[in-house]
Amino acid sequence: MIFLDWEAVGNNRLFQGISEAELKRMLGCAKFQYKMYHKGDVIFRQDESVENFYVLLKGQVTIAKHLISGKKNILYIVRENQIFGEEQTFQYGAWALSDVELIEMPKTFFYSFCSNACKHHKQLIQNILEMLSIKEELAVKKINIVSAVSLKERISIWILEEADEYGIVRVEMNREDLADYLGVARPSLSRTLMQMQGEGMIEVGKKQIRILDVKKIQTLSN
Template sequence: MSKENAAQILAETSLAQGMNEEDVAELLASSDVALRSYPKGAVIFHDGDLPHSLYILLEGEVHILKDTYSGRQIFISEIDRPGDMFGEVYEVLKRPYDMYVRAVTKVKLLEVSSHLFTLDVGETPRRSALIVQRNLMKIFAGKAYAMHTKLKILASGTLREKIVRYLFPHIDEKGQIALKVSREFIAAYLAVSRPSLSRELSAMQREGIIEATGRSIRILDMEQFEEYL
């Protein structure tokens, strides 16, 4: 991938919000930013590693994973949209990773060193670095709000209530939901197994509450659906 293509993707990310073309070019030209390629199956970083960069996906797909003491692998999340960022919280807090990231396909990433937003005393910050610092604050605020929302969903009493409260914000005016993530992601988000999630969605379908096909869900009985809110 060329620097030009990387610049186009970077310009659309929340990290580069408010940057002009010159700012994006300055950021990419910095010694604190590197374009990396990883083959399929490569581990981007391991559980327990100390962070040294935040990562922006340019191309491909990675999975965030965790292994249990018994050796079982837990799927946490997938990252497959160009411009998606990961690892930034650990990098800023300087906390060891408590999960690991593996390339599901060949991937290209931008690795942004912490030096860009943790400058040495007396060092004059570049404009692009100041914008990155500001945008990181907004990103963390957004993640805090998302975690607050997730905790409210996980506090629901039953799996059906969790599913309904997860789906409700995504319903359009026609009563349809176009999911942007996989069922594996939703199951991990709700802290349930994929089979349990599928069984409950199937039960809701048999009861005439929803119609589910792949990542498309249509609410057939909104009144009954909303009883679980």
């Protein structure tokens, strides 16, 4: 028997405006599945036709594509309380970046209403449309990064996008994955980060990057 933390599930943006009783009834109607994956596990492979929609409860998931050259193109990272897998055929695959807990729901549940046309089902559709607009922003962010001419520009754009109010970027990816996300070789990324640190722009730590000169970073990102 599955013991879900219903309060945590209800806090997911996808289920906002839906009571716990409605949520339990709705997920039961959808025949949902609760799944756990270990770091590095494949959730689905690229070009695979999958019938489920994924709601990430805990952990992080990498959405990426393995190229014929052997390189990997990371599109974005899915974080807790986000959704993924809305495409019909996946040109990208999904891998657990950390230990993961998620809910799988059949896509057909989102595309059609039951005979009762429940209010909470309508709220769910509204929520998912709002969340898909956030996914579009993630894709636009990636386009802005890879369209930059130099690696310093790419890094600067990424840093400004990810930095918190204190100018700190929490680096969730390892150096190899970050290089794949930025579309460069790992040695080039490491070398450029050290150059930027030497020029007083940033301070590079193992799990974070701190902005030291925001004006220089902003100049590079424009």
